[in-house]
Amino acid sequence: MNLPAKFSFEIPEPILAWMGSAVKRVELSGRFIFYLREIFQQMFRRPFRQKILFQQIEFIGNQSVFIILLTGFATGAVFGLQIGGVFTVFNAEGMIGGATGIALATELAPLMTGFLLTGRAGSAMTAEIAIMKVNEQVDAMEAMGVHPIHYLVVPRVLASMIIMPFLCGIFMFIGVVGVYSIGVAVFHVDEGVFYEKLINLVKPADIMTGLRKMLIFSFIIAAISCRTGLAASKGAEGVGLATTNAVVRTLIFILLADFVISYIEVRWLS
Amino acid sequence: MIYFQGVSKAFGSHVVLDELDLDIPKGKITFILGKSGEGKSVTIKHIMGLLKPDKGRIIVDGFDISDYSKDEVRLYRRKFGMLFQHAALFDSMTVLDNVLFPLREHTVMSKKSMLSRANEVLEQTGLPHIKRKFPSELSTGEKKRVGLARALVAKPKILLYDEPTTGMDPLVCEMIDKLIVEVGNTEKELTSIVISHDLKAALATSHNIIMLYKGKVALSGSPDEFRSTKDPIVRQFFSGKIEGPMEFF
Numbered sequence: 153m154n155l156p157a158k159f160s161f162e163i164p165e166p167i168l169a170w171m172g173s174a175v176k177r178v179e180l181s182g183r184f185i186f187y188l189r190e191i192f193q194q195m196f197r198r199p200f201r202q203k204i205l206f207q208q209i210e211f212i213g214n215q216s217v218f219i220i221l222l223t224g225f226a227t228g229a230v231f232g233l234q235i236g237g238v239f240t241v242f243n244a245e246g247m248i249g250g251a252t253g254i255a256l257a258t259e260l261a262p263l264m265t266g267f268l269l270t271g272r273a274g275s276a277m278t279a280e281i282a283i284m285k286v287n288e289q290v291d292a293m294e295a296m297g298v299h300p301i302h303y304l305v306v307p308r309v310l311a312s313m314i315i316m317p318f319l320c321g322i323f324m325f326i327g328v329v330g331v332y333s334i335g336v337a338v339f340h341v342d343e344g345v346f347y348e349k350l351i352n353l354v355k356p357a358d359i360m361t362g363l364r365k366m367l368i369f370s371f372i373i374a375a376i377s378c379r380t381g382l383a384a385s386k387g388a389e390g391v392g393l394a395t396t397n398a399v400v401r402t403l404i405f406i407l408l409a410d411f412v413i414s415y416i417e418v419r420w421l422s
Numbered sequence: 423m424i425y426f427q428g429v430s431k432a433f434g435s436h437v438v439l440d441e442l443d444l445d446i447p448k449g450k451i452t453f454i455l456g457k458s459g460e461g462k463s464v465t466i467k468h469i470m471g472l473l474k475p476d477k478g479r480i481i482v483d484g485f486d487i488s489d490y491s492k493d494e495v496r497l498y499r500r501k502f503g504m505l506f507q508h509a510a511l512f513d514s515m516t517v518l519d520n521v522l523f524p525l526r527e528h529t530v531m532s533k534k535s536m537l538s539r540a541n542e543v544l545e546q547t548g549l550p551h552i553k554r555k556f557p558s559e560l561s562t563g564e565k566k567r568v569g570l571a572r573a574l575v576a577k578p579k580i581l582l583y584d585e586p587t588t589g590m591d592p593l594v595c596e597m598i599d600k601l602i603v604e605v606g607n608t609e610k611e612l613t614s615i616v617i618s619h620d621l622k623a624a625l626a627t628s629h630n631i632i633m634l635y636k637g638k639v640a641l642s643g644s645p646d647e648f649r650s651t652k653d654p655i656v657r658q659f660f661s662g663k664i665e666g667p668m669e670f671f
Contacts, residue, residue, distance in 0.1 A: 283513070287510060289510050289513070292504070294472065295470060295472075295506075296500075296523065296528075297496045297497065297498075297500045297527070298527050
């Protein structure tokens with residue numbers, strides 16, 4: 153049998169490129185896992201930076217309240233209009249409060265609050281840290297023996313996890329106020345019926361489901377935003393790119409997490 | 423004080439430090455010179471523990487820092503002060519808060535003692551009047567001086583200057599060079615390491631000069647030794663001419 157003296161096999165260029173990109177993604181995922189581990193480790197290390205924590209709570213919370221109130225009311229009102237239109241066909245306008253209440257508590261409020269805070273607070277976190285990174289301020293911190301994750305990331309993650317679920321609660325409440333306004337003013341629903349259906353249909357567990365989701369979303373927002381900021385490079389262009397990337401990545405991760413949490417709750421917990 | 427023993431470092435196939443041996447004396451001003459890409463910044467990053475050598479040992483104060491863990495490196499860095507090329511002041515803090523930062527992070531001093539120490543270094547760098555200003559309100563020279571005050575405040579054993587005069591006008595350059603000498607004279611125990619391209623400043627202000635070329639020491643010695651050397655690489659660097667034995671990439 154004649155065998156070739158030397159066997160050579162060339163991998164086609166597109167497959168090589170795809171393999172290179174896959175390896176890079178695996179590497180990035182690995183780094184992100186190490187980053188998450190570092191956040192948890194640094195959370196329990198001294199000193200506890202309460203001044204920065206309160207500054208961040210004020211920045212994320214107080215300065216986001218107006219946009220949350222506005223969007224919450226508008227979302228509730230529009231959703232009420234749409235649902236009310238459908239319920240009118242079945243003469244069931246009284247259900248408007250209960251139906252929209254459940255949707256707001258379990259899905260709309262955490263998702264909308266997550267999206268809003270990604271744009272409002274997450275992008276600001278990324279931009280601030282990215283500017284510090286490209287101006288060597290993060291390097292200066294490292295040079296002074298201060299861990300950037302301890303100083304910059306941990307207070308932001310904790311502040312987000314404290315205040316964002318609270319903002320989500322505000323969104324839920326003001327969303328119901330929006331639905332109520334439309335129900336009473338447009339569909340002439342009796343106030344008593346509205347409250348009765350709302351209280352009967354929306355259980356505390358639904359509200360807890362929404363808040364639990366928001367707690368996870370808030371971690372995602374802060375962790376991804378800070379990480380993308382810390383990885384920024386190439387001056388002003390890099391800051392812009394990092395901010396855009398942070399928003400896009402956070403939104404994708406929020407949607408993925410929402411699906412996973414909803415799946416777990418529906419299939420296993422309910 | 424600081425010894426590099428056969429230190430090699432490569433990034434991919436690009437060898438930056440090639441079995442580098444160098445010796446930085448304690449309590450002196452040492453300039454590390456070399457053209458861009460010769461490994462000056464990589465050397466300083468090794469001294470600070472920001473990079474680990476592929477091969478060789480780095481001995482600082484009698485301790486081999488090459489094998490330090492991340493936490494050990496962070497503790498070790500507390501003996502350093504560093505003046506960055508663009509000062510790297512924290513934008514969100516006032517000058518005073520910037521200067522207080524290392525003390526707040528690493529000491530248990532009372533507020534009064536911290537303020538007193540901060541005022542002392544601000545006086546030393548000639549900036550007692552701008553404590554309440556933010557970095558965006560300062561000139562380039564003032565930023566550098568605040569950066570120096572921040573680097574000095576925690577009484578470091580080693581002070582690193584990363585290209586302190588690059589891109590500055592001649593007056594600011596001279597002011598910074600004078601400050602380096604003044605600080606070196608005031609703090610007798612302080613070891614100052616300056617990364618620079620500025621040969622004139624090196625000859626005027628240093629006790630010791632190390633010139634790097636192709637990842638190795640081309641020449642190490644006093645300013646007088648540098649002035650009198652016949653080494654063609656050093657002579658070409660002195661003359662600033664492209665023609666000569668020095669390779670450009």
